[in-house]
Amino acid sequence: MPLVPSYIRNLANYKPGKPIEEVVREYGVERVIKLASNENSLGPSPKAVAAIEQALQSSHRYPDAFGFELRTKLAERFNVKLDNVVLGAGSEGIMSTIMRTFLLSDDELVSAANSFIGFRVLANASGRKVHWVPMKNYRYDLDAMANVINDYTKIIYIANPDNPMGTYATRNEFDDFYTQVPERALIILDEAYYEFSKENNDFPDSMSYRYDNVITLRTFSKAYGLAGTRIGYGFAHRELIGNLMKVKVPFEPSLLAQAAGLAALDDKEFLMQTLDLNKKGIGYLSDELRKLNVETVPSVTNFITTIWESEEKAIFISEALLKNGIIVRPLGSFGWPNCLRVSTGLESENEAFIDTLKTII
Ligand SMILES: Cc1ncc(COP(=O)(O)O)c(C=O)c1O
Structure with missing residues (x-):
């Protein structure tokens, strides 16, 4: 064809x-x-279920394309501004928007081989060159990843913790890696399992240091039981978020998903x-x-x-x-x-x- x-x-x-x-x-x-x-x-979170039931009555209406209420609540919860927050149909929805927003034709990507398959699908579908760097002892090998960064590197994806290995890059490891990444390259820190891993002392909660070229992705799919509802969120510099907001599918996430996320945060x-x-x-x-x-x-x-x-x-x-x-x-x-x-x-x-x-x- x-x-x-x-x-x-x-x-x-x-x-x-x-x-x-x-x-x-x-x-x-x-x-x-x-x-x-x-x-x-x-x-699913029972509060989210109740909110979805109620929101069903308004499902003849389009959702708020701006996601005002949920973005505001997330901003308050995580101590950032509304324009640092983006929503998506799951964190994978946001990943897909990131690919469409930032990649120029010669840009390249860097990630670990055999890590999260959802990113692999999106990266391969982008048609860009991807450097898949082998893991070491079932962990991301950030040193080896730093070594393949070149003038064309645009997106670096790190699932932290990783799926399917459940391991994580420590704060020291990430800090060291970060110093080797040029400012024009974007680092996606996918923290889908953040709620489960945050109590490890050396886990680098990406919200505690906000760099201009780091996008944090999180989701309601795991800890809040809303995988089928498709609702995720991301935090980044307002300029990055502003561009993502222009490219994202306008009415994503759905009305029910936004209502569920709002209620889940209170559960x-x-x-x-x-x-x-x-x-x-x-x-x-x-x-x-x-x-x-x-x-x-x-x-x-x-x-x-x-x-x-x-x-x-x-x-x-x-x-x-x-x-x-x-x-x-x-x-x-x-x-x-x-x-x-x-x-x-x-x-x-x-x-x-x-x-x-x-x-x-
Ligand atoms: C590392 C990682 N990122 C993202 C996702 C998908 O999250 P969402 O349901 O928010 O798209 C998963 C789900 O398995 C995952 O393991």
Whole structure:
């Protein structure tokens, strides 16, 4: 098809975690436990659900294209100004706007190989040259990334913490890296798991230092349980945000998503419950996997990646779990064929996963 550029034709389709309905259909199981997509096992924030129900009554109206209320609330919460805040259909929506806003034809991108697949899709679809720098010990190798920065580097993407490894670049590491980045290059710090990782002392909360060329991305998808609602936000210098606001799809995010985000920010109880459950889940899963001699990567997120001796073994384990109605995420499409990622679930779900894994092993 000559109409389609080759870099689009050559893209692979995004493979999400297996949906529950598909597993019911294919494996004939009645109970399905989905630990595949780093979602919130408690469900959505109840305050957000109530707000969505109410907002439904106004859904014949277009949403506020300016996102005034939610941007104002986020600005107050994080101690910045309204014009430092942008909203999007998930943080991936904002990433997509960033690509369309800042890239000139010769610009290049830098990121880690085998990190967040959502960014990889957008970067490859941009048709620009991307330097995919191998990770080191399952972590971003910021020194190696600094070494590939050149006169054409425009966007540097760092998922901090990383998905799928759950590791993070420390404050010292990031500070050191930052000194090697020219001002004309934009650093995207994707903090989708910020709420889970912020209590680590050396985690570099990007809001505590606001550089002019850093964009922080955060989301309501994880800690607030709103993955299906598609609502994320970003913070940056007002000039960057001003340009993003010009390019973003005008009525993104939706009316329901904006209402949900506003209410979720007030749902402190739900957030506490989520963080508490996740902490216990990470502790339990790490301990039990260690007892089973399964190698894991220490994680500051709401998931743990397990490492198996081969791709065949990882696929065998994943399939055997599916037959028992448990969905985890094989990481072949991320570039880690011998790894499986498991998200924390409810206590009973975590236990069912471990019990089933024991019988399989
Ligand atoms: C690192 C990272 N960034 C962004 C996202 C997507 O967030 P959103 O749902 O806000 O688009 C995810 C979701 O898995 C993620 O792991």
